[in-house]
Amino acid sequence: MLDQLEKEIVQYLTPEGKLTSVGELAWGEIPTDLKKQFFQWMTQIRIFDRKMILLQRQGRIGTYAPLEGQEAAQVGSALALSQDDWVFPSYREHGVALIMGMPMQQVILYWAGRVEGCRPPKGVRLMPPAVPIATQIPHAVGAAWAAKLRRESYVSVAYFGDGATSEGDFHEGCNFAGVFRLPAILFCQNNGYAISVPFSRQSASATVAEKASAYGFPGVCIDGNDVLAVFVTMSEAIQKARSGQGPTLIEAVTYRKGAHTTADDASRYRPSDEVEEWIYRRDPLVRYSLLLQQDGCLTKAEMEEWEEECMQKVEKAVKIAESFPKADATHLFAHVFDSLPPSLEQQKEALQHLEGGYPWEK
Amino acid sequence: MLDQLEKEIVQYLTPEGKLTSVGELAWGEIPTDLKKQFFQWMTQIRIFDRKMILLQRQGRIGTYAPLEGQEAAQVGSALALSQDDWVFPSYREHGVALIMGMPMQQVILYWAGRVEGCRPPKGVRLMPPAVPIATQIPHAVGAAWAAKLRRESYVSVAYFGDGATSEGDFHEGCNFAGVFRLPAILFCQNNGYAISVPFSRQSASATVAEKASAYGFPGVCIDGNDVLAVFVTMSEAIQKARSGQGPTLIEAVTYRKGAHTTADDASRYRPSDEVEEWIYRRDPLVRYSLLLQQDGCLTKAEMEEWEEECMQKVEKAVKIAESFPKADATHLFAHVFDSLPPSLEQQKEALQHLEGGYPWEK
Amino acid sequence: MGEMTMVQAINDALRVALKTDPQVLILGEDVGKNGGVFRATDRLWSEFGEERVIDTPLSEAGIIGTSIGLAINGFKPVSEIQFLSFIYPGFEQIVSHVARLRTRTQSAFPNQLVIRAPYGGGIRAPELHCDSTEIFFVHVPGLKVVTPSTPTDAKGLLLAAISDPDPVIYLEPMKLYRSQKEVVPSGWYEVPIGQARKVRDGEDITLITWGAMVPIAVETASKWEKEGTSCEVIDLRSLYPLDEETILSSVKKTGRAIVIHEAPRTGGLGAEVAALIQEKAFLYLEAPVIRVTGYDVPVPMFALEDDFRPNLNKVSQAIHQVITY
Amino acid sequence: MGEMTMVQAINDALRVALKTDPQVLILGEDVGKNGGVFRATDRLWSEFGEERVIDTPLSEAGIIGTSIGLAINGFKPVSEIQFLSFIYPGFEQIVSHVARLRTRTQSAFPNQLVIRAPYGGGIRAPELHCDSTEIFFVHVPGLKVVTPSTPTDAKGLLLAAISDPDPVIYLEPMKLYRSQKEVVPSGWYEVPIGQARKVRDGEDITLITWGAMVPIAVETASKWEKEGTSCEVIDLRSLYPLDEETILSSVKKTGRAIVIHEAPRTGGLGAEVAALIQEKAFLYLEAPVIRVTGYDVPVPMFALEDDFRPNLNKVSQAIHQVITY
Numbered sequence A, B: 001m002l003d004q005l006e007k008e009i010v011q012y013l014t015p016e017g018k019l020t021s022v023g024e025l026a027w028g029e030i031p032t033d034l035k036k037q038f039f040q041w042m043t044q045i046r047i048f049d050r051k052m053i054l055l056q057r058q059g060r061i062g063t064y065a066p067l068e069g070q071e072a073a074q075v076g077s078a079l080a081l082s083q084d085d086w087v088f089p090s091y092r093e094h095g096v097a098l099i100m101g102m103p104m105q106q107v108i109l110y111w112a113g114r115v116e117g118c119r120p121p122k123g124v125r126l127m128p129p130a131v132p133i134a135t136q137i138p139h140a141v142g143a144a145w146a147a148k149l150r151r152e153s154y155v156s157v158a159y160f161g162d163g164a165t166s167e168g169d170f171h172e173g174c175n176f177a178g179v180f181r182l183p184a185i186l187f188c189q190n191n192g193y194a195i196s197v198p199f200s201r202q203s204a205s206a207t208v209a210e211k212a213s214a215y216g217f218p219g220v221c222i223d224g225n226d227v228l229a230v231f232v233t234m235s236e237a238i239q240k241a242r243s244g245q246g247p248t249l250i251e252a253v254t255y256r257k258g259a260h261t262t263a264d265d266a267s268r269y270r271p272s273d274e275v276e277e278w279i280y281r282r283d284p285l286v287r288y289s290l291l292l293q294q295d296g297c298l299t300k301a302e303m304e305e306w307e308e309e310c311m312q313k314v315e316k317a318v319k320i321a322e323s324f325p326k327a328d329a330t331h332l333f334a335h336v337f338d339s340l341p342p343s344l345e346q347q348k349e350a351l352q353h354l355e356g357g358y359p360w361e362k
Numbered sequence C, D: 001m002g003e004m005t006m007v008q009a010i011n012d013a014l015r016v017a018l019k020t021d022p023q024v025l026i027l028g029e030d031v032g033k034n035g036g037v038f039r040a041t042d043r044l045w046s047e048f049g050e051e052r053v054i055d056t057p058l059s060e061a062g063i064i065g066t067s068i069g070l071a072i073n074g075f076k077p078v079s080e081i082q083f084l085s086f087i088y089p090g091f092e093q094i095v096s097h098v099a100r101l102r103t104r105t106q107s108a109f110p111n112q113l114v115i116r117a118p119y120g121g122g123i124r125a126p127e128l129h130c131d132s133t134e135i136f137f138v139h140v141p142g143l144k145v146v147t148p149s150t151p152t153d154a155k156g157l158l159l160a161a162i163s164d165p166d167p168v169i170y171l172e173p174m175k176l177y178r179s180q181k182e183v184v185p186s187g188w189y190e191v192p193i194g195q196a197r198k199v200r201d202g203e204d205i206t207l208i209t210w211g212a213m214v215p216i217a218v219e220t221a222s223k224w225e226k227e228g229t230s231c232e233v234i235d236l237r238s239l240y241p242l243d244e245e246t247i248l249s250s251v252k253k254t255g256r257a258i259v260i261h262e263a264p265r266t267g268g269l270g271a272e273v274a275a276l277i278q279e280k281a282f283l284y285l286e287a288p289v290i291r292v293t294g295y296d297v298p299v300p301m302f303a304l305e306d307d308f309r310p311n312l313n314k315v316s317q318a319i320h321q322v323i324t325y
C-alpha cells in the first residue's frame, strides 16, 4: 500500500506542507476563519479519538473504530456541507458526525453500547453509523432522490470505505444515483485496507474513482490526507449536485494509522515500513499545521491552547456520557413501533415483573 | 431503443447481409461446416421457439420466455465453446442449452413445469436456467475459479441480460472475476429492455461493455445480431481466458422480437416502429441467410430442407416430452438431501398414505 | 364502485392513496409504463406521472434501500417487489434497516413504507416464483406483515399499511388475484392491522389460515358441515402482529385447532400459532394443534405444485385426525 | 491434544480437514493472513497457502455464490461469514441456490459446502453484530443447520458438516468461543448431524436449548436440583434436522418442557419445538411448553443486551411457572 499515493490524484498540499500550484490558488480563496477551522476540527477529533481508545482500554466503552490518520478526509468533506444536507456515515466517521452537530457525548454513548447515542438532535440530518458495510449507500441515494423530487437543494452524502465498493449495495446505490441523476455524493475513504484485506485484493481496478464511469457520472481521486484538496473537491461536487448536475464519486486516498478497531491487531497484516511512512511522513494534521505556521495563520502557542481546549471538551463530554442515566430495561420496547401491539405489551409487562432470585428464596 | 445500434460496436455483417472489412477477413477463416452450423442452429432454435409459443397458447406448457431475435447472440457464442466449458444460463438461453447438449425434450419439460427438465446429461456442464436475475453470475465465476485452482483449461460463461447489470450479484461476481483474474466470460445479451424497462432507465452508462473497466478487465460491445461478430469475439475471449489472461465482458446488442414471456404484452412499452425496425431490418437469421446464399454455401432449397428437418426434430421432441411419464408426487422428496432425515421420511410417508375423498365416503 | 378482483382492489387502493396523500410514491420494476406484471399498478403511471409512479432499475436492494432514504424525508414509498421469491437481494435492507430504523434513530425520522409482493403458488408460475416465506418477515421485530384473502380486505389492508407509521410487508396471494370478484367500497377505508377475520362460525374445530389457503379452508368446512362437523374458519390477515384474542377465544370454544399454510412446515408460521395456542389455551385443548402445510422440500416446479400444497383432501384428513383424537 | 477453547477446536477441525481432504477450501473476509477476526482460521493461510485459504473481497453474495461454482466442480468450500448479522447480502444465494441446487439439478452436480458464521450476543460486541436468526435457515428446505456448545462438539460437528454431502450452515456461538476449555480428541472425528446431546439427566422437566443458552440451562438446572426439582437438559446441536426422538422421549418422561433461545420469540425455533412436542407428545404433557426467549424487539446494543437475553432468572421463573401449572 505504499503506492496508495502513486495513483493519479488531486493534491493541493504535499506531505511536506507545501502548497502545489493548484493549492496556491485555492489557498488564496479560503477565508482565514475556515483555515483555522480545518486545524481546529482535525485537532479536536484526533484528541477525541485518542481518548476513546483509552476509554476502551479501561473498559469504559466497548470495541471502538479509531479514525486517526483520516482527519483531513473527514474534516475537509464535512466542513463543505450545510446544515440541511444529509449524511449517511459508516462506523468510523466520528469526525463527520461531530462536525454535522452530533453532541460528543452521544458519540461516546454509542460506543458504550447505548442506543441513545444514535439519535441526532433536531435539525441534524445524520443517520446512525451503518454497521453492515455499504448498506447506507442506497439510503443516501434515496435521500438525494427526495431532494430532487421535492426540488429542494440539499445534497446527500454516503461515507464508506474501500471495502464497501465490493458489496452489491454500493453498485445498486450508485446505479440509482446515476440513472436518476441525483444530488448524491459518494465519498469513499480509501484507507488501503478492509480490516486486513488490501485494496488490491478488493478490486482489480486501480482506483475506486474510475468505477464511477460504470454509473455514468464522474469520479475523482484525491489525496485524502490533504484537507484542502478534500474541501475544494467536495465543494465542487456539492455545487454540481445542488445545481442538478448529478452525483460525484470522490475517492479520498488515506490511511488509518491504527488498528481497524480496538479488537484488531494491524501488525498481523500491515508491513511496519508502510505504517511508519504514513504515520511519520504523510500525517494530515502535521502537514496542515506546517502550512498554517508557515503562513502565519496560527502560532504554535495558539495551537497548543486549542489542543488544551479540545481536551477539556472531550473530558467534559466523557463526564456527561458517563453520568447519563442508565436506561431501564423496558427501553428495549421504547422505539420498536409507534405503538406497541398487545403481544409486545405483554412481553414488556413480563419484563417489568421479572423478579430477581429464585422462587424458593422468597 | 432505435439507437441500440448506434453504439460503437463491433460489426462483421451488416443488417443488409454485407460483410464489413473486418468481416471479410474473418469469413475467409471460418470453415464451411461451421458456416452451415451457424445457419442450422439459428434456424433450429427459431423453429423450436415458435413451437414453444404455440404449445404455450395451447396450454401444453406453462409461461415461456421466447428468444426470437437473439439467435445470433446465442448461436455465435455457444458454438465457440467446447464440451468441458461451463455454462450458466438465464431463462432465455434455450439455444445455448441445445447447443451445449441439452436434449430438446428436456427443455420442453422444463417449461412444462417438470424439474426433470433441469438435469443435463452426463458430461454437459450446464446449469438449469437461473430465474432470480443475475444470481448465476457468481456461480459462473466460481466455476472459473475452480478451473484456475485446478490448472484446468476450461472456461466458464455466465449468460445474462441488460437488466441483470443492475443487480448486486452482477457486481460482486464481476469483481471476483477481476480480482482473481479468472477464466470467466460475462456474456450480456443487451436486448434493450428488462421486461418493460429500457436500458436507459437501467443504467446511466451508454453501454454495458464499459462497466468492465470497474473490474479491471476488458469489455467489448458487439452487434449481437451478427453471428460472425459474436463468434469471433467470443472465440477471442475464450482464447484469452484459457491462456490465463482473465475475464472478458461481452455485450451483444440485440433485441427480442416478441414479448418478454408469453405472459407479457410488449406493445404496452415498445414503440411499433422500433419493433418493426428490428423485426424487418435487423433480423439475425435473415441477414445471415442472405450472406450464405450470396456466398453460395447453402442454396435456398437446402435451407428449406433443413427447416423441414428442424420441424421434425421439434415435433419428435414434443412427443417424447409429452409422453414422459408423470412423476409421482413423492418425487418431491427425491433430491432434497442425499438421504432423507426422519422427519422428511415421515412427511413422504404421509403423502404416500394420503387417501382421496372424505372419511365418510369410505 | 363496481365489482372488483383482488388485483383491481389493490390498484384502486394505490390510486386512492396517490390521490389522497401527495407523499405516497410507487416504485418498482415495471410498475410504471407497463402497469406491473400483474397490472396492480395499471394506469397509475399515466394518471400520476413518472415522478410518483417510478420504474426503477432491476435492483431490489436499490428499491428498498432508496425507499428508506425517501421515507426518512417524509415520503411514503410503496414499493413493489415483483415476486416475493425475488425479495432476497433486498433482504439485508429489510432486516438490518427497514425493521430497525425506528429503534436505531430513536424515532428521530419517519419510516413509513410499504413493501408489496405477490406470493405463493397455485398459478402454474415459472420455477422459483412461488415462495411463501412470510415467516422471514414475521420473525423480524419492527415489521408488520399482512396478507388479504378478499378484494375488500386487500384494499382496506393496503390503505391501512400505507397509513401505518411503521413499515409493513404486504403480501399478495397471486392465486387469489383474479379468483373472486366482489363489490369493494370506494374511497379510503382501512382494515385494521392486527385483527383477524372470522370467515365462518363453527363449534367443533378451528381452522386458522391466511392468504390463498382461506378458500380451501372454507370449502373443506362446507363439506364437513354437511356431515355434522362444524368448523370455525379464521383468516389471520395480519401475520404480525397476530390477533391472539380471536385465535384463542375461538380455540377455547372449539377445543381443537388446525393451522393451514403453504410454506414448508418446519419453522413456518404454523409453528408459532400452534405454540401460542398450546401455551395460552392448554387446558381447553382436546387434541393437539395440527399443521397442514407444504412439505419440507423446495417449493416444486408447477407439475408437482398441487401435490406440494395443502388441499381439501389434506385438510380433511387432518380434521378427521383431530376429531377422532 | 491438549485443552482447547471452542475457537481453537474449530481451528483444529479446519486444519484437519485441509490436511485430510485436498478438495477443502477456506474462503472469506480476513480468513487468510489475518487468521479471521476471531482467529478461527489462525495460521491456516501460512500452513496451506493462499490457494486453499483465501482472503476474498468484502462480498457475501460473492463468497457464497462463487462457493457454489467451486462446489459443483468438486471442491468443498468452507466459507466464513464474518458475523451471522452480515449474511443477509448473501441470503438470496443461500435461499435460491445453495438450498435448492440438489433439487434443481436432480443431484447432477455435487454441492458440498459449509457456511460458518459466529452468532448471538453476550460479548458486548458492537451494534448489529449479534443476530440469532437461525430460524431463517431452518425454515429453508435443503439446508442443514448445526451449532455446538462445547469445544468437542464444535470440532466434531464441523468435520461432520464438511463431510456431509449436503450444504450445512454452521453457527458458532461467539459467547462460547473462549468460555470453556476441554480436552478435544485429535484427528478426524464426527458428531453426527441430527443428534441432540443430553447434557444432564432429569425427571421433572426438560429444558431444550442450543448454543450459548446451554450453559444457562445447565446452571439453572443445578440450582433447581438443590431444591428438589430435577431438570433434564438437551442441547439440540442440530437445528435441522431436529432429533425428534431425543426431544420427545425426554418430554414423555418429564411431562414438561421449556425451550430457551436468544432469538426473538415470534417465529423462532422455539415455536417449532413447542409445536412439535404438543403435536407428538400431547397426552404426556402436564403443562404447556413454555418459551424463554429474546423479546420481539430488535437485538439491542450491548448496554441492554443482558436484559434482552434469557438468563437464570428468566428460565427459573419459567420453571416455576411450569411446575406449578
Ligand SMILES: Cc1ncc(C[n+]2csc(CCOP(=O)(O)OP(=O)(O)O)c2C)c(N)n1
Binding pocket: A092, A131, A132, A133, A160, A161, A162, A163, A164, A165, A191, A193, A194, A195, A260, D029, D058, D082, D086, D089
Ligand atoms: C456486510 C458486512 N460484511 C462484513 C462486515 C465486517 N466488517 C466490518 S468493517 C469491515 C471492513 C470494512 O472495510 P472498509 O470498507 O475499507 O472500511 P474501513 O474499515 O477501512 O474504514 C468488515 C469486513 C460488515 N460490517 N458488514
Ligand SMILES: Cc1ncc(C[n+]2csc(CCOP(=O)(O)OP(=O)(O)O)c2C)c(N)n1
Binding pocket: B092, B131, B132, B133, B160, B161, B162, B163, B164, B165, B191, B193, B194, B195, B260, C029, C058, C082, C086, C089
Ligand atoms: C432478482 C429478480 N428480480 C426480478 C425478477 C423478475 N424478472 C424476471 S425477468 C426480468 C427482466 C430481466 O431483464 P434482462 O436482464 O434484460 O433479461 P431479458 O429478459 O431481457 O433477457 C425481471 C425483472 C427476477 N426474475 N429476479
Ligand SMILES: [Mg+2]
Binding pocket: A161, A162, A163, A189, A190, A191, A192, A193, A194, A195
Ligand atoms: Mg478501508
Ligand SMILES: [Mg+2]
Binding pocket: B161, B162, B163, B189, B190, B191, B192, B193, B194, B195
Ligand atoms: Mg433485456
